[in-house]
Amino acid sequence: MTVPPYGGPVRRRTTKTGQSALAAKTGRPALAVVGATGAVGTVMLQILSQHADIWGEIRLVASPRSAGRKLSVRGEQVEVVALTEEVFDGIDVAMFDVPDEVAERWAPVAAAKGAVVVDNSGAFRMDPEVPLVVPEVNPHAARVRPRGIVANPNCTTLSMIVALGALHAEFGLRELVVSSYQAVSGAGQRGVDTLRQQLKLVAGTELGTTPGDVRRAVGDNTGPFPEPVALNVVPWAGSLREDGWSSEEMKVRDESRKILGLPNLPVAVTCVRVPVVTTHSLTVHARFQGEVTVNRAREILATAPGVVLFDNPAAGEFPTPADVVGTDPTWVGRVRRTLDDPTALELFVCGDNLRKGAALNTAQIAELVAAEL
Ligand SMILES: NC(=O)c1ccc[n+]([C@@H]2O[C@H](COP(=O)([O-])OP(=O)(O)OC[C@H]3O[C@@H](n4cnc5c(N)ncnc54)[C@H](OP(=O)(O)O)[C@@H]3O)[C@@H](O)[C@H]2O)c1
Numbered sequence: 001m002t003v004p005p006y007g008g009p010v011r012r013r014t015t016k017t018g019q020s021a022l023a024a025k026t027g028r029p030a031l032a033v034v035g036a037t038g039a040v041g042t043v044m045l046q047i048l049s050q051h052a053d054i055w056g057e058i059r060l061v062a063s064p065r066s067a068g069r070k071l072s073v074r075g076e077q078v079e080v081v082a083l084t085e086e087v088f089d090g091i092d093v094a095m096f097d098v099p100d101e102v103a104e105r106w107a108p109v110a111a112a113k114g115a116v117v118v119d120n121s122g123a124f125r126m127d128p129e130v131p132l133v134v135p136e137v138n139p140h141a142a143r144v145r146p147r148g149i150v151a152n153p154n155c156t157t158l159s160m161i162v163a164l165g166a167l168h169a170e171f172g173l174r175e176l177v178v179s180s181y182q183a184v185s186g187a188g189q190r191g192v193d194t195l196r197q198q199l200k201l202v203a204g205t206e207l208g209t210t211p212g213d214v215r216r217a218v219g220d221n222t223g224p225f226p227e228p229v230a231l232n233v234v235p236w237a238g239s240l241r242e243d244g245w246s247s248e249e250m251k252v253r254d255e256s257r258k259i260l261g262l263p264n265l266p267v268a269v270t271c272v273r274v275p276v277v278t279t280h281s282l283t284v285h286a287r288f289q290g291e292v293t294v295n296r297a298r299e300i301l302a303t304a305p306g307v308v309l310f311d312n313p314a315a316g317e318f319p320t321p322a323d324v325v326g327t328d329p330t331w332v333g334r335v336r337r338t339l340d341d342p343t344a345l346e347l348f349v350c351g352d353n354l355r356k357g358a359a360l361n362t363a364q365i366a367e368l369v370a371a372e373l
Contacts, residue, residue, distance in 0.1 A: 028056035029370045030090055032115065034106065035097030036060035036071060036080060039189045040120055044097060044359040045073040051363060054370055061087050088113040092373055093366050096120055097359070111148030118150050118365045120358055125151040125255060132258045134158065135364040136306045137165035142368050150365050155357030156180050156237075156248060156271065157255040159280040160349045162330040162356070166304035167297060167345070168260055172289035174343070175266045178252060181274045181281040182237055183321065186353050187224040194223025195275055198230035207231060229275050237271040246271055279321035280353045287344040294337050297345055301332050306356070311335050319350040328355055 033048070035041045041062070048058060049072075058073055060080045067082040081087055083106060088094060094115040096103045103121035110117050124130040124147070131141035132151045142150050153161065159180075164173065184191035198218045207213045208231045218228045227234045238247030253267040274281075301309040310319050311333040318333030331350045338344035351357055 028054060029092035029373050030057045030059070031055045031366065031370075032059045032061055032087060032091045032094040032110070033073075033097065034061040034083060034087075034094060034110075035102075035120075037062040037066045037069065038097055039185050039192065040097040040354060040358040040362075043354040044095065044363065045071060047355070047359050047363045049074050051367070054367060057090075059087060059091065085109055085113070088115050091115045093118065093369055095362050095366055097362070107149055108147070116145065116148055116150065116369045118152060118362050118369065120152045120362050122154060122251065124149050125153065125251070126258065127151070132255060133365050133368075134161055134165065134259055134361060135368060136162045136304070137259055138261070139368060142365055143372070150369065152358070152362045152365060153255045153259060154248070154251045155186050155351075155353035156182060156280055156282070157252050157259070158357045158361055159330065159351030159353060160282050160284055161256060161259055162306045162351075163301060163304065163332050163347065163349055164256070164284065164286060165260065166300050166307060167286060167288070168262075170296070170300050171292050173260065173262060173265060173286060174289055175285075175287040176256065176268070177285035178267070178269045179283045180237070180248075180252070180269070180271045181233075181276070181283075182248075182271060183276040183278045183280055183353055184225075184229055184273065185278040186237065186280060186357075187273075191224050192277055194221065194225065195229050195277065197221060197223075198228055199275075202230050225273055229273055232275065234273040235270065237273055276321045277325070278352060278354050279325045279350055280357060281319075281321060281348065281350045284347045284349055285338065285344060286347065287338075287341065289343070291342045292337060292345055294335055294345075297335055297337075301335065306330060307332060309333075309335070318348060321350055324350040325352055326355070327352060328360055330356060 060078050061083050062080050064082040066080045069080045070077040088110045094110040094117050096119040100121045100123045103119050104123040107117045129146040130149045130151050133142045184195040201217050214228050214231050241250050248271040249269040252269040257265050308329045308331045319331035324331050334348035336346045
């Protein structure tokens with residue numbers, strides 16, 4: 001199909017002045033947060049309370065289990081409503097922070113009712129008619145949305161892509177080799193609950209000294225993880241894909257290629273879960289088109305929007321999840337040129353998977369869209 005230059009064929013319920021009914025009343029666009037009670041939704045409400053208040057009504061939506069609960073946003077208590085077709089009446093932008101199958105079913109409903117959907121799930125990320133957007137890297141892509149949907153990348157990709165996008169713009173990326181050290185909140189609220197429960201069971205013990213002692217202590221309660229995550233690292237995230245790859249590993253590969261506009265970029269990823277509540281870390285081996293210098297790489301990272309260079313190993317300074325959690329930027333340390341390849345760099349990157357890795361990027365996309373309305 002032909003893609004119109006801006007906005008796509010969005011079907012919008014409008015007044016005679018071209019605005020949605022609520023936007024016309026308040027002068028500001030109306031927002032729905034679908035999945036407001038979840039791990040990402042909770043951080044989203046904090047971000048909406050901290051960012052410039054550009055929204056008229058903010059409607060909070062979740063499953064019928066949460067209907068009637070009150071949540072705080074912009075200093076006000078707002079009642080959660082159950083997801084139905086009617087919740088999108090008068091809504092200009094609908095953020096979806098819900099499981100894939102819920103987004104798959106309901107995002108098109110919201111788009112058909114005239115809302116621009118910004119979807120945090122994996123349901124539409126690889127749809128060629130849905131842009132996958134990181135505002136620091138490819139903001140222009142958000143304006144072309146034939147299905148009325150803009151997708152937010154997955155948290156592991158987002159935790160590194162702002163820094164990589166800046167390096168790619170200067171050096172031209174040729175290859176990526178990535179290992180992740182992923183926080184349990186990447187598996188939602190249930191992941192956090194599982195780690196906290198397991199930590200209670202192992203705290204103050206001598207466990208971790210004989211094979212299987214941690215597994216016996218935590219029992220079968222491994223929650224969304226295939227192995228105990230307390231006192232452990234688990235080389236797995238997501239579900240099984242072809243040839244032993246995990247879905248999370250395939251997401252990092254496919255989404256990095258789409259965001260950077262490099263459909264043939266060689267990407268090899270190993271995803272590992274670690275006993276960290278929030279903030280994903282990654283080691284990145286990035287090979288570029290020609291020789292690179294650490295000094296120039298450091299200059300680029302030190303000045304790139306959304307990136308903090310924190311790299312002084314002599315002083316013991318490098319990013320760690322314990323310091324990065326709750327912050328917005330992508331933090332980069334341990335910048336080195338690969339010893340055996342002058343065209344490649346080694347980096348250690350940390351990003352809060354619930355902020356830039358999810359809610360913040362979604363909020364930034366929604367703000368880009370709102371500026372058009
Ligand atoms: N966690 C991360 O780091 C991260 C990062 C990037 C993207 N994401 C994606 O963001 C989405 C949300 O993840 P999360 O970690 O916030 O999950 P979560 O903590 O499990 O929260 C899920 C949310 O979806 C709602 N929900 C579930 N089923 C529903 C239904 N049938 N109808 C309406 N609402 C329903 C839940 O409402 P109730 O409370 O009423 O059940 C809750 O608000 C997922 O697609 C995830 O892959 C997560």
